[in-house]
Amino acid sequence: MTRFAFLLAGSALLATPALAQTASGTQPTLFRAAEMAATAKEATAYPLFNAELKRVRREVDKAIKAGVVVPVPKDPGGGYTHEQHKRNYTAIYGAGLLFRITGEQRYADFARAELLEYARLYPTLGNHPAASDQRPGRLFWQSLNDAVWAVYAVQGYDAIRESLSAADRATIDDKVFRPMASFLSAGQAEEFDQIHNHATWACAAVGMIGYTLRDKDFVEVALKGLKRDGKFGFLAQIDQLFSPDGYYVEGPYYQRYAMLPFVLFARFIEANQPEQKIFQHRDGVLLKAIRTSIQTTYDGFFFPFNDAMPDKSLKTDELYQSVAIGYEVTKDPALLSIAQWQGRTVLTPDGLMVARDLAAGKARPFPFASQFLSDGPKGEMGGLAIMRSGPTDTDQVLVAKNAAMGMGHGHFDKLNWILYDNGHAIVTDYGAARFLNVESKDGGRYLKENETWAKQTVAHNTLVVNETSNFGGKWKVGDKLAPKQLFWASTPQATVSTAEMTGAYPGVRYRRTLIQLPVDGIESPMIVDLLDVTGDKPATYDLPLHYAGQITAIGFPLQSNTAERPVLGKANGYQHIWVDATGTPTEANGAVTWINDNRFYTYRMLAPAGASVILGESGANDPRFNLRREPLLIERVTNATNAQFVNLLEPHGNYDAGEEKTTASNSRVKGFTHVRTSDADVITIRLADGRAITLAIAFSADANAAHSATVDGRKLDWKGHFARFDTGKGN
Template sequence: MKPGMRLVAAACFGVFSMAALIADGASPALRAPVFGPRPRFLFTHEELDAWRADPAKSNELAQIAARAEALLSARRAVPDREGQWIFYYACPADGARLRPESPLAHRCPVCGKMYTDERTVAAWRTLVFNELDSEVRDMGIAYGLTGDERFAARAREILLRLAALYPSFERHDRWGRTGLLAVVGGRRYSQLLDEACGVIQLAAGYDLAAPAACFSDGDRRLIEEKLLRLIARETGLFQHFIDERCNHQTWFNAAYAAVGLVTGDEELMREAICGSRGLMFQLASSVTDDGLWYEGAIAYHFYALSAIQTTLDAARRAGWDFSSNGRLKSLWEGPSKISYPDGSLPVFHDSDRASLANYRSFFEWAGRYFKDPVLAAMGRGDFASEDRKPSAVLADTGIAVLRRNSGKDAVCAMMDWGKHGGAHGHPDKLNMVLYALGRELALDPGRISYSVPEYRTWCRTTAAHNTVVVNGADQDESDGALLHFEETGSFVSCLAAADRAYPGLRLSRWLLLTDGWLLDVFAVEGRKSSEIDLLFHCRGEVGGAEDFAPLEKPLEGSGYGHLKNIRSAPGRKEAAFEFRQPDGRSLRVTAAGDEGGVFLLGEGIGYTLNDRVPCLMRRRKAASTVFVTLYDFGTDGGPNRLDLLHGEESGKELPPWQAIGVRVSGERGSCVAGVDFRQNPSGRAKVAGHQIRRMAFCFEEPRR
């Protein structure tokens, strides 16, 4: 079949199959939905009456009315042409959001450059459409609370104009494709996702305003059929070109639920919940057993969760309740498992810097829906227990969370070894982040912004992460495996491996965390010589590199061009660096076994383009090697000394990438730790006389 015919066939399949999918996926536990009188989505008449009668709500009511009056005065026109991807409304040079000087001219507030091209102008129209969607919702709420017909009339005006325009808009996507070729595009917007998000707002405002006398029966039929249901139908037509697990589908489902509830469409309601791509399907396929969204990015976890809450709100209005579903509830419990001691969250994959406190409204919602006191407390901002949580293995997600201590001495290290994360995953297998000294130290930059080239040329490179880069190339997309996890009263430890990150190479990383330090042993095993770099991106003012000299030539490799102010020094048997923090404390980093290699010190990009973060790189030329690092928090009488020990088996010395030992010595004594990296350890390997089954740890006599 020709490609064009294949597209047509897929589209036809979508339109003819929706009813069948609903029937096939329908749950016998779902009775017929109840469609009460309008309004029935955001608020009911009883809820609006209670709001008006509550003296505590008087200020909020006045603010809503004032905003509606301001919107009436502004009377923004509805664009008569399509929009484009919102991230195109930014300056490519610095990522700054543009500012309109006229509908056809848009200036960067940072560099001053003016943009007049059609793509930028169309992206601005998307902003206008977004504002109009919100205006319809806000006008509906204002009418529902005040009864002022002017607000309902404005909502009607926008809705009728959109209903007239929408069928004439050309289907398009953000890559320039149009018509049937724009299979993941939209009409008003450049992607189905935005169409779904927009129609939810329109449906919510329409539901509140439609009872007003200014709406005729003909108006209601036109808005429901030529706008709300049309958007929902076209979304259903093309949804099969989208990964059914991803957050886009979650918003499609929310749109079906919202439009279905508002228009009284039972088929759409059932599609949202039990269709072949509905909520029940996504709970089974898109939610890990750890309660985290499969894409591995906390930003997309809550983005999907927002859509799920919309779906559940609509379902609840129709008489469907899912509060007893434990897997559903886990979505609000999961993020706490990977939070740092201060409640902030690691920025894995396509995510942004955030904390649990940023998502209080989600926990507040969940506390009400599930009637759960712990979630309700989080909704009130009670995150006091975050620094006292136990270590954990999020096996389905593929993250090991190592924790020690509490309060100001709390430390936490995490290693990402598992699922790649789909379209929002990064090539960063065995990436490590670290929280100590009251803040995040070793970081993952996340996504910065989709608007800037650095998203591709930095964020989505292996070099931007705290892991190994081989021959300057990015890792392949792959999943790793956890080989060992152990927690005792003295330490917590994990060992993970990745066999497919680079062809012909096996990567293994062992972390061992105590109250006072983190031991990090990274082994690379291969057959032919390669250039192997271990990168460490850490906040602080770096000390211990006074003898480093400026590098004459720029580094070559994926992402390496963004490393600035690079200095270098020959490697040595042991080197110590300090990353000094603003409060005077320091993270002391001891690197061992680098003789014959090179140290490189520069600055990479953090959470924004202007956020420069020190990067320590250790480079070796070898087929196989082991990087040993001790991160000393300075809380147990340090500094500590690091000595490497050979692993042996049956009287023969083992290569260090198969088994290795380390002695850590300080003022309070010393300890020996060892690990067997092999896929199938024999259990007979030893380090300093101590047997290693998978790993070993023991205290030696304290110093006198």
């Protein structure tokens, strides 16, 4: 055994009785004295942990130098008082850990002084003055932030509580944490007894306070809800917010955010009530959720579905904690490679184990892979189809969002898709209209444009009917309906997803097949997109594509708006679209090429007969410049009952700015055709080098059904939903 005195709490506490305590009831409930006895000198043995020790020291020493500053709450997100209370909970947490690691009394003294000042302030507070449409907190404008404060601060308190006098403990217990736990639970019953990430944070805060104060009532309420019947509370949230694959209902961005209270509170439960077997609950769904969080990233950044910020990556405290705790429980060496990429760990025994095993060379590559992640507590609400061209997180990835609504943070984008290639987002999703914690932008709250643009269907890459959004823009209606995943397969020939949506629009059913198609000699796989729409009456069908890049070529004539810039519509997101040009492509010339970084992308359209194409940009009717200006194109067909949109996206070529050299800037596709037979769609891609690739997509998803079609005099026979036929050179 190493001389390093950290021992992991979970493994050391397997015999600990429920809510165990010392005679005085003050010993830390998570990281106990025997496990947290290492000296600062010993803590420098492993580079990653040593770096974190230095970082936390710098931050806490800076806070100590600034003195105890606990202002009366006043500001919304991003404002001075908001940010100061955030700094305080981080400092209390860090000081507690430093005290346990180094034994330096000054850290305990600082955390004590901070908490005693909160004991003076907290009893005087009512609802936060900047609260708006959110559940008001007391320290912060929304009670969610109060719960976050408690989750961090109670860990720092847990670490120093044993060192305090009985009087100080009683003051902090009874004037900070006990009333805070009461406020976050019974004091906000409608917020606490629900299934949502806000309630997850509140349950974690109340439960961790309960363990620290040895208050069984708080623990019981946190686990089972205010009525203690299990309909709400932490265990119900694990059961209802995650699918069997560990996919979180609100999407990857909020999965990142919610993971911290889930895994931290689970860590407390494991340390104090191991008989709960919390990490084995629901077939280990919390551990699956850690891996799923990682799988829903490209180059470390989360897929920006729903109310997401595009700049959030695995380099965030939620995932530092999740990776460390997940590794302690599973010893999965693939998690070490993620910690290595993060370049950070946490100042806990779990973080020490990560640093120690990284230093020992135990890391293995994380297995990024094509997979279908089901959504819904039973896996019955569609899901996320992730198609990767290779085993690393920087290989091309196509994501079909065939998932559930995602509650109030969900967007109206059934059967949406995005694409990353060559290190960049190519087919994009706007995510949220928000400047997080930027006070000048509505206090860091979601902007009104989040409702008028970001959530609306036209802001995404999916079908819009009559310039309206899915479910009439009502998320509670959308929460009851989800796409049906009809087919999923990943083979060396192609990765294929087919899903269907009924109920997003009255009388309209639409089915979408997305294919990631590797082709020898092409830089990255092509993407084939088949959208089939069936309606009960004539309508206008729009199919937007939001792309990142600069147009270099357009195959069809345009009518450009050079003297003025008209707006496309009046509502449902259309009021935010400038129209730059329109055109009417034919089967022969329906192509747009753009460049992103050093690679070209040609988007070929086989739109319905008579369809037009609108080239535009977001940002109209935005007087406060809240929206990003991003390009889009829309394929539009009017007065149609049924329609098929068939599209092909081809990555190709290279532009070398240093050498001033361009290669293969023209598409390698010579022809692109679509034929509909009695029971299948057949798409043929003809390449300039003479090769041809034919894709057959049957209407039926039955794997055993036999199909036959004759296209251009050639008979095709196959079994199942999808088949690929290659002809020409090399075949």
